[in-house]
Amino acid sequence: xxxxxxxxxxxxxxxxxxxxxxxxxxxxxxxxxxxxxxxxxxxxxxxxxxxxxxxxxxxxxxxxxxxxxxxxxxxxxxxxxxxxxxxxxxxxxxxxxxxxxxxxxxxxxxxxxxxxxxxxxxxxxxxxxxxxxxxxxxxxxxxxxxxxxxxxxxxxxxxxxxxxxxxxxxxxxxxxxxxxxxxxxxxxxxxxxxxxxxxxxxxxxxxxxxxxxxxxxxxxxxxxxxxx
Amino acid sequence: xxxxxxxxxxxxxxxxxxxxxxxxxxxxxxxxxxxxxxxxxxxxxxxxxxxxxxxxxxxxxxxxxxxxxxxxxxxxxxxxxxxxxxxxxxxxxxxxxxxxxxxxxxxxxxxxxxxxxxxxxxxxxxxxxxxxxxxxxxxxxxxxxxxxxxxxxxxxxxxxxxxxxxxxxxxxxxxxxxxxxxxxxxxxxxxxxxxxxxxxxxxxxxxxxxxxxxxxxxxxxxxxxxxx
DNA sequence: GGTCACCTCGCTATTTATGGGGAGTGTAAA
DNA sequence: TTTACACTCCCCATAAATAGCGAGGTGACC
Numbered sequence: 001x002x003x004x005x006x007x008x009x010x011x012x013x014x015x016x017x018x019x020x021x022x023x024x025x026x027x028x029x030x031x032x033x034x035x036x037x038x039x040x041x042x043x044x045x046x047x048x049x050x051x052x053x054x055x056x057x058x059x060x061x062x063x064x065x066x067x068x069x070x071x072x073x074x075x076x077x078x079x080x081x082x083x084x085x086x087x088x089x090x091x092x093x094x095x096x097x098x099x100x101x102x103x104x105x106x107x108x109x110x111x112x113x114x115x116x117x118x119x120x121x122x123x124x125x126x127x128x129x130x131x132x133x134x135x136x137x138x139x140x141x142x143x144x145x146x147x148x149x150x151x152x153x154x155x156x157x158x159x160x161x162x163x164x165x166x167x168x169x170x171x172x173x174x175x176x177x178x179x180x181x182x183x184x185x186x187x188x189x190x191x192x193x194x195x196x197x198x199x200x201x202x203x204x205x206x207x208x209x210x211x212x213x214x215x216x217x218x219x220x221x222x223x224x225x226x227x228x
Numbered sequence: 229x230x231x232x233x234x235x236x237x238x239x240x241x242x243x244x245x246x247x248x249x250x251x252x253x254x255x256x257x258x259x260x261x262x263x264x265x266x267x268x269x270x271x272x273x274x275x276x277x278x279x280x281x282x283x284x285x286x287x288x289x290x291x292x293x294x295x296x297x298x299x300x301x302x303x304x305x306x307x308x309x310x311x312x313x314x315x316x317x318x319x320x321x322x323x324x325x326x327x328x329x330x331x332x333x334x335x336x337x338x339x340x341x342x343x344x345x346x347x348x349x350x351x352x353x354x355x356x357x358x359x360x361x362x363x364x365x366x367x368x369x370x371x372x373x374x375x376x377x378x379x380x381x382x383x384x385x386x387x388x389x390x391x392x393x394x395x396x397x398x399x400x401x402x403x404x405x406x407x408x409x410x411x412x413x414x415x416x417x418x419x420x421x422x423x424x425x426x427x428x429x430x431x432x433x434x435x436x437x438x439x440x441x442x443x444x445x446x447x448x449x450x451x452x453x454x455x456x
Numbered sequence: 457g458g459t460c461a462c463c464t465c466g467c468t469a470t471t472t473a474t475g476g477g478g479a480g481t482g483t484a485a486a
Numbered sequence: 487t488t489t490a491c492a493c494t495c496c497c498c499a500t501a502a503a504t505a506g507c508g509a510g511g512t513g514a515c516c
Contacts, residue, residue, distance in 0.1 A: 034455045069339065069453075070452070072376060072377055111299060113449065113455060114300075142366055145369055167462060168462090178442065179443065183503075192464070195467090196466095199464080210408060212504085214405055214408075215406070221341070221450065222456055224297045228341070228447075398492095411472075421495060421496085424495060431492095
């Protein structure tokens with residue numbers, strides 16, 4: 001695991017190819033998921049499959065992406081919900097493009113609501129795959145962790161996030177708004193006038209460069225400034 | 229690491245005490261953090277310190293909690309920002325109550341915006357602590373992972389979360405609202421009338437049991453239903 | 457001792473969101 | 487095939503948020 005020494009984005013691609021060989025699996029993939037689709041992805045899938053995946057918006061219906069969202073521990077693909085018609089079609093398409101019939105995906109969550117997946121996929125029977133998971137689970141978890149650390153390091157957007165810290169009152173305000181209070185209720189809870197409250201919302205909105213209250217709350221949640 | 233076999237909440241307390249001895253550190257703590265303060269916590273700190281921590285709202289100013297929020301990899305306490313007056317006072321208070329002068333905290337994030345910390349703390353010089361981190365980092369990461377998995381298993385609130393899945397249009401609506409669009413802009417983006425859009429917002433709000441749009445967006449973000 | 461950020465309060469007008477009703481289409485699962 | 491549910495559109499009245507103005511007191515840091 002000399003991953004820790006790699007330093008550039010292109011290195012990650014090389015490393016993941018080496019890892020695939022070390023673990024003796026057909027494919028190994030890391031991809032970072034957000035609203036705009038994959039933000040960063042490296043892996044050993046065929047380029048045609050990756051392109052097809054993006055073009056067809058498979059990320060919106062891929063049971064792996066959806067299922068892992070609700071999980072914390074590594075997820076064996078066979079325990080996901082493949083029952084819907086769209087899911088089965090996707091599965092057939094994937095296998096036809098060289099993706100293994102077996103897979104293990106590890107959800108990874110970082111600061112600012114980051115969500116990524118680290119996946120190993122292979123073509124084999126259930127028993128063989130179960131043995132593989134049993135043997136390699138811990139190493140794969142660590143690998144996913146270190147891979148994501150590298151991805152975060154390489155992420156260019158982190159400069160802007162350092163921006164303006166919010167004051168305690170602003171954070172309280174956004175937190176209460178996030179749990180559904182309206183401005184009058186928040187003002188009452190904080191024992192201040194609604195006018196004062198509005199100043200906090202406005203200044204928080206300004207600091208977060210948010211377009212409205214909902215955006216400010218969403219941004220604060222996304223950056224991990226508040227928790228609900 | 230027979231943690232994987234433990235099954236009850238009370239077991240976790242026993243396990244963490246054993247782990248403290250295995251790793252030869254003064255303290256080891258796991259705590260799950262949210263807006264209402266700690267939701268679940270086990271560890272080896274003195275009960276007086278835990279009570280004091282909660283009573284004084286230290287969770288709002290603890291540099292460990294705040295600093296780890298922005299990080300993914302394990303964080304050595306000495307690299308956190310202890311410069312503010314409140315932070316330094318907190319640090320003195322903590323050390324006076326038996327918390328070590330050294331510490332390593334691992335941020336853990338799970339589904340539905342879960343945020344937890346796994347911490348090892350000790351009283352020793354910098355060099356000794358650096359060696360400890362170097363040797364045990366990987367094991368501690370795995371330990372944090374498995375500990376959180378157990379905590380999630382024991383969490384009673386998970387039933388209600390399975391509730392109503394949102395439709396694609398509802399998810400698109402909430403996503404666009406979360407990135408700051410107002411209803412008119414969202415409607416235009418989705419090429420539907422603003423009236424129709426309102427139906428989505430309303431039904432999403434209903435499904436999420438949210439009190440208003442901001443709450444619905446916050447809840448969806450929190451549950452990991454949308455990503456921005 | 458001055459500066460700066462934070463906290464607090466006030467006004468008016470305009471824009472935007474919410475609540476509650478009804479109604480027709482299509483696709484997909486049972 | 488029938489039953490769902492998602493998707494689309496419309497009206498009206500009220501509640502809430504936003505934009506723009508201003509102003510004084512407190513505490514921390516240099």
